[in-house]
Structure formats: C-alpha cells, structure tokens
Amino acid sequence: xxxxxxxxxxxxxxxxxxxxxxxxxxxxxxxxxxxxxxxxxxxxxxxxxxxxxxxxxxxxxxxxxxxxxxxxxxxxxxxxxxxxxxxxxxxxxxxxxxxxxxxxxxxxxxxxxxxxxxxxxxxxxxxxxxxxxxxxxxxxxxxxxxxxxxxxxxxxxxxxxxxxxxxxxxxxxxxxxxxxxxxxxxxxxxxxxxxxxxxxxxxxxxxxxxxxxxxxxxxxxxxxxxxxxxxxxxxxxxxxxxxxxxxxxxxxxxxxxxxxxxxxxxxxxxxxxxxxxxxxxxxxxxxxxxxxxxxxxxxxxxxxxxxxxx
Amino acid sequence: xxxxxxxxxxxxxxxxxxxxxxxxxxxxxxxxxxxxxxxxxxxxxxxxxxxxxxxxxxxxxxxxxxxxxxxxxxxxxxxxxxxxxxxxxxxxxxxxxxxxxxxxxxxxxxxxxxxxxxxxxxxxxxxxxxxxxxxxxxxxxxxxxxxxxxxxxxxxxxxxxxxxxxxxxxxxxxxxxxxxxxxxxxxxxxxxxxxxxxxxxxxxxxxxxxxxxxxxxxxxx
Numbered sequence: 001x002x003x004x005x006x007x008x009x010x011x012x013x014x015x016x017x018x019x020x021x022x023x024x025x026x027x028x029x030x031x032x033x034x035x036x037x038x039x040x041x042x043x044x045x046x047x048x049x050x051x052x053x054x055x056x057x058x059x060x061x062x063x064x065x066x067x068x069x070x071x072x073x074x075x076x077x078x079x080x081x082x083x084x085x086x087x088x089x090x091x092x093x094x095x096x097x098x099x100x101x102x103x104x105x106x107x108x109x110x111x112x113x114x115x116x117x118x119x120x121x122x123x124x125x126x127x128x129x130x131x132x133x134x135x136x137x138x139x140x141x142x143x144x145x146x147x148x149x150x151x152x153x154x155x156x157x158x159x160x161x162x163x164x165x166x167x168x169x170x171x172x173x174x175x176x177x178x179x180x181x182x183x184x185x186x187x188x189x190x191x192x193x194x195x196x197x198x199x200x201x202x203x204x205x206x207x208x209x210x211x212x213x214x215x216x217x218x219x220x221x222x223x224x225x226x227x228x229x230x231x232x233x234x235x236x237x238x239x240x241x242x243x244x245x246x247x248x249x250x251x252x253x254x255x256x257x258x259x260x261x262x263x264x265x266x267x268x269x270x271x272x273x274x275x276x277x278x279x280x281x282x283x284x285x286x287x288x289x290x291x292x293x294x295x296x297x298x299x300x301x302x303x304x305x306x307x308x309x310x
Numbered sequence: 311x312x313x314x315x316x317x318x319x320x321x322x323x324x325x326x327x328x329x330x331x332x333x334x335x336x337x338x339x340x341x342x343x344x345x346x347x348x349x350x351x352x353x354x355x356x357x358x359x360x361x362x363x364x365x366x367x368x369x370x371x372x373x374x375x376x377x378x379x380x381x382x383x384x385x386x387x388x389x390x391x392x393x394x395x396x397x398x399x400x401x402x403x404x405x406x407x408x409x410x411x412x413x414x415x416x417x418x419x420x421x422x423x424x425x426x427x428x429x430x431x432x433x434x435x436x437x438x439x440x441x442x443x444x445x446x447x448x449x450x451x452x453x454x455x456x457x458x459x460x461x462x463x464x465x466x467x468x469x470x471x472x473x474x475x476x477x478x479x480x481x482x483x484x485x486x487x488x489x490x491x492x493x494x495x496x497x498x499x500x501x502x503x504x505x506x507x508x509x510x511x512x513x514x515x516x517x518x519x520x521x522x523x524x525x526x527x528x529x530x531x
Contacts, residue, residue, distance in 0.1 A: 182492065187485035262491035 001068065003029055004080045006050075013037075013083045020068065022076070027064040029081070043159040046084040089159035096149040099168040103176030104142040110180040111135045121186045128190040133200055134183050134259050141207060141251070152214050154221040175267045182261040189260075196258045203254020209236065210247035217244060229289055231299060240303040241286065242279035249275060249306065272306075279305035319379060320436050326370065327433035331426060333364030338422035345415060354402065354409035357418050364425070365398045386516060389509060394421070396502060397464050404480060405471045413470070417463035420456045427452060446528055450521040457517065461510050468503055475499055 001024070004017040018032045030042035048059035049071060062071060062081065072079050109115065111132075116125070182188070190196070212235060220230045236243035249272050256264040283304045292298030304310050337357045344356035368391050375384045397417070401408055408414070431449045434441040481495040 182485075182490050185485055185490065185492075188490055189486045189488060260488075260490060262489050 001072075001077050001079060003068065004078070005033065005083050006080060007083055022069060024068050025064070026062045026066050026068060026071075029062075029068060030064065033083070040085065041089075043089045044086050046086050048082045048084070050080055050082050086161060088162040090162055090165060091159055092153075092155045092157070093149050095160050095165055095168060096153075097146060098165055099172045100142045100145045100149070102169060102173035103180075104139060104146070106173065106176050107138050107180040107184075108135065110177075110184040116184075116186050123186075125186045128188065130190045130196045130258060131184060131188060133196070134255070137200060137203065137255060137258075138180075141255075144207065144211065148211070148214055152218050154218050156221075175263075175270075179261065179263045179267055182263040183259050191258070191260045195260075199254045199256070199258025201254075203251045203258065206247045206251035206254055210244060210251060213237070213244040213247055229286065231286065231290055231297060238302075240305065240307055241283045242275070242305045245275040245279050245305050246307070276305050276310070323374075323379065324433060324437040326367075327429045327436060330364050330367050331429035331433055333360050333367070334422045334425040334429060336360040337364060337418055338426060341415065341418045341422065350412040350415045351410040353415045353418065361418060362398060362403070365394050365421075368394065386513075390513065393464060393502075393506075393509075397467060400499075401467055401471050405474045405478070407474045408467055408471045411467060411470055413463045413466045416459055417467060420460035420463060424452060424456045424460065443528055446524060450517075450524050453514075453517050453521075457510075457514055461506065465503060465506050468499055472496065472499060 001022050002017050002019055005013040007013050014033065014036050018029065018036070020028055020032060026047065027042070029047070030045055033045060034041050042064070047062040049062070051057075051059045059082065060071075062068075068079055069076060111127075114125075191199075216234050216237060217232065220232060232241070232243075236246065240246050249268070252264070252268045252271060256268055283302075287299045290297050290299035337360045340356040340360065341353050344352045348356075371380070371382070371387055372384060372391060374380045375382050375387055402414070427445065427448045431441050431445050434445065476496045479495075481493065483491060483493040485492050
C-alpha cells in the first residue's frame with residue numbers, strides 16, 4: 001500500500017509517499033520514515049489520521065504495534081497520515097536522572113561545605129541533630145527516586161522532549177537550593193524534639209508506602225510496554241486513585257513538620273498543585289475509560305488524590 | 311434577567327474604564343506641565359497621587375478576568391500589572407532617591423500614553439458598542455515604540471534603585487526566626503530584573519500577535 005505523509009499544513013513531508021507491504025505495521029512506517037529522513041527517529045514522530053474538515057475533537061494517533069490496514073477506512077491501498085515532529089527526545093530515565101541529581105548534590109554541599117561564608121556568615125556553625133537527619137532524609141528520598149527510575153517505573157511513553165529537561169531541572173534544582181539554603185543555615189532554629197520525631201517518622205512511613213505504590217503500579221503494566229490502562233487496586237489504591245501522589249505529598253509534609261521552613265512549605269504547596277492537576281487528569285481518564293458499558297468494568301467511587309479533601 | 315445583568319456589566323465597565331482614563335490623563339497632563347515648568351526632577355511629585363490611584367486600580371482588572379467579566383487571560387495581565395505595581399510602590403514610593411531620576415519622566419509618559427489609548431478604547435467599546443478604527447490602530451501600534459521606552463525606563467529605575475535598596479535593608483526578613491524564613495529585597499529585585507530578560511520579548515511578541523489578529527480582522531470586517 002502507499003502511504004502519503006503530510007505535515008499539518010498539508011505539505012508533503014516525503015515526496016511521492018512511501019510504499020509498504022499490505023500487512024505492514026505503523027512501526028514499519030516509522031522505520032521507513034526514519035530511513036528516508038535520518039533525523040526523524042521513531043520517538044520523534046507523531047503520526048495521526050487527518051481530521052475531517054470542521055470536526056472537533058482530537059485526531060486519532062497511530063499506535064506503533066497496529067497494522068496500517070486497520071486505519072484505512074475504505075481504500076486499502078492508500079493511506080494519508082499526518083506527521084508532526086516532536087523535537088529532540090530524551091528517554092524518561094535520562095530526564096528523571098538529571099532532575100533528581102541536582103537536589104542530591106546541592107543539598108549536601110550546603111550541609112558539608114562552608115557556603116554561607118559567601119553570604120557573609122563567618123565563623124563556626126552549630127549543626128543541630130534535626131539538620132543532620134534532614135540531610136539523610138532528603139538524600140534518601142532522591143536516591144530512592146533515581147533507583148525507582150531505573151529499576152521500578154514502567155513508562156507509558158518512552159521519551160520526553162528535550163526542552164522538558166531544562167524546565168524540570170530548573171524546577172527541582174531551584175527548589176532544592178531554596179530549601180537546602182534555609183535548613184542548613186547557620187541561624188537555623190530547630191523545632192522541638194517530639195515534633196521532629198513525628199515529622200520524620202510520618203515522612204518515612206509515607207516514603208515506604210510510596211515505594212509500595214510504585215511497585216503496585218509497575219505490576220499493572222506488562223514488560224513489553226503495552227501502556228494500556230487498568231484499574232489500580234490494592235493497598236491505598238482501593239480508596240484513592242493516585243495513592244502514589246498522595247504518599248508523596250504527605251511525605252514532604254512529614255519533612256516540613258520536622259524541619260519547619262517556609263521554603264519547604266512553599267515547595268510542598270507547588271508540588272501538591274502540580275500533582276493534583278495530574279491526579280484529576282488520570283482520575284477522569286480512568287472514569288471515562290471504565291464506564292461500565294460493553295462489558296467494561298465500572299470505575300469505583302474513590303478519592304482523587306488527597307483524602308479526606310479531594 | 312440576563313439582559314439586565316449584561317447591561318449592568320456594561321455600565322460598570324464603562325464607568326471603570328472612563329474613570330481610570332481620567333486618572334491617566336491627569337498623569338500625562340501633570341507630567342508634561344512639570345517637565346516644562348520645573349524639569350525632570352519635579353515630575354514625580356506632580357504625578358504621584360493620580361499615578362498611584364490609576365495604577366493600583368488596575369488590580370481590579372485581575373478580578374474582572376477571574377470572574378469572567380472580561381475575556382483577557384489572567385496569564386497576560388498578571389505579569390503586566392505585577393511589574394507596574396512593583397515600580398510604583400516597590401521602587402518609586404519605597405526608594406525616594408529614585409524619584410528625581412530622568413527615567414521617571416520617560417516612564418510615566420510611556421505608561422500614560424499607552425493607558426490613555428487603552429482605557430478610552432475599552433471605554434468606547436463598552437459605552438458605545440464600538441471603537442473608531444483609528445483608535446484601534448493606535449492601540450495596536452503605539453506599543454511598538456512605547457513598550458521599549460517603558461521597559462527601558464522600568465529596568466533602568468530598578469537598576470538605579472539597587473544600591474539604595476541594599477543600604478536601606480528595607481522589607482528584609484532575617485534569620486533566626488521560628489519559621490526559618492528569609493527575604494532579601496535586594497536579591498528579589500535582582501530576580502525581578504532577570505525576569506525582564508525572557509519576559510520582555512514574550513510580552514512584545516504577544517502584542518505583535520494581537521496586532522496581527524486585530525488589524526487583519528478589522529480589514530475584513
């Protein structure tokens with residue numbers, strides 16, 4: 001069959017189109033495009049069916065494993081596919097590694113090295129136990145994140161645009177510096193012993209719960225990277241859709257209860273807003289997919305992200 | 311009921327736009343008068359009250375956007391009003407040493423001409439239902455000059471204020487305190503300056519896009 005490849009403005013991306021076998025898959029098409037235009041490796045390609053003129057809604061995205069013939073409406077010999085260049089892509093592992101590396105390095109620098117001298121604070125620094133525990137807690141957290149990235153998470157998309165590296169690193173590294181500066185400050189005021197213990201203990205329990213949530217999510221996906229949706233279940237997922245975000249938010253709350261800085265609480269609020277956004281999207285997606293019709297199970301009533309509030 | 315609310319909205323917005331228009335007209339009038347009579351160092355004292363009133367009233371526009379009274383996206387109005395309020399209250403009012411600088415003249419003249427055009431444009435649309443094409447053209451063309459002059463004045467005045475901010479230690483919160491919080495107005499002002507670097511091309515580009523849309527629409531209308 002012949003595939004005509006056009007850009008969103010209608011221009012032909014590959015003159016004359018591409019000839020493929022009738023049983024070819026979308027993946028074969030992607031390889032063919034990459035073969036003709038070297039810089040467009042498959043993860044950079046977004047292939048969709050053309051939208052009917054005047055129709056609303058999102059275009060249908062071609063799935064790599066599907067056969068091209070499945071997308072042909074009537075004409076089995078000709079298919080027009082719309083191409084969009086997603087820009088330079090990096091793997092999610094790369095993205096997560098770099099954004100987590102910043103906090104993992106910057107925080108200990110503020111703890112161990114005399115950086116505050118450059119801000120005008122001379123002399124010896126008294127280090128409180130809470131500051132040392134905070135260092136361990138923080139580093140454990142980001143070490144855990146990096147480990148999960150390489151050994152636990154199964155990503156729905158293989159790659160992310162390069163621009164996200166800069167955006168995400170700016171977010172994590174800036175907030176990491178902002179918090180590290182204040183917790184390790186020579187004029188830091190610690191909270192009481194009991195409050196510190198409650199904070200770190202609660203946080204640690206949430207971090208371990210978060211790890212367990214990630215293991216559950218991992219097992220929802222097959223290793224072949226199907227990326228299909230399933231109803232999460234087990235542990236906290238029985239009562240809240242995004243239990244992984246829930247435990248992450250409460251874990252930061254534990255850290256803040258123990259360390260008590262405005263910087264930490266600002267980060268908590270911003271991170272919670274971002275995760276709540278994601279959680280709503282995921283919750284509605286699952287409710288829409290599992291509507292109880294045509295033999296599909298119905299998505300149960302659950303909290304979205306932060307019981308007992310939302 | 312709907313018709314009544316819609317009429318109420320129109321009356322309110324007409325009143326709002328024309329009132330603020332008068333405020334900015336006063337700013338321009340007193341500024342030019344002071345320039346001719348006393349020179350650049352006297353401009354601030356002449357315009358202070360109408361400037362503070364007219365610019366602070368603009369906070370209402372964020373509210374208008376949030377409740378849906380007007381269509382403007384909050385994302386475009388917030389940085390604009392933020393920088394204006396920072397200059398009026400955070401720099402000129404807080405750091406008196408900046409008030410006699412010549413950039414104050416270019417600042418208030420750039421701002422007032424822009425705002426006079428903008429508020430009369432919206433005032434006419436709300437009150438009369440339309441705005442004359444020459445006003446539309448002014449609204450989407452004068453920014454080509456006034457944005458650069460205004461932004462340069464803003465950046466320049468913040469820069470001029472920096473040593474005074476550092477010396478006065480104004481608005482600074484130091485540690486130790488119970489919430490382990492610090493705020494340094496000097497560094498915050500430097501960050502504000504840094505935001506102008508990506509922010510100015512972004513705003514200018516946004517207005518260029520608006521200009522294209524508005525002027526081409528009027529041609530076909």
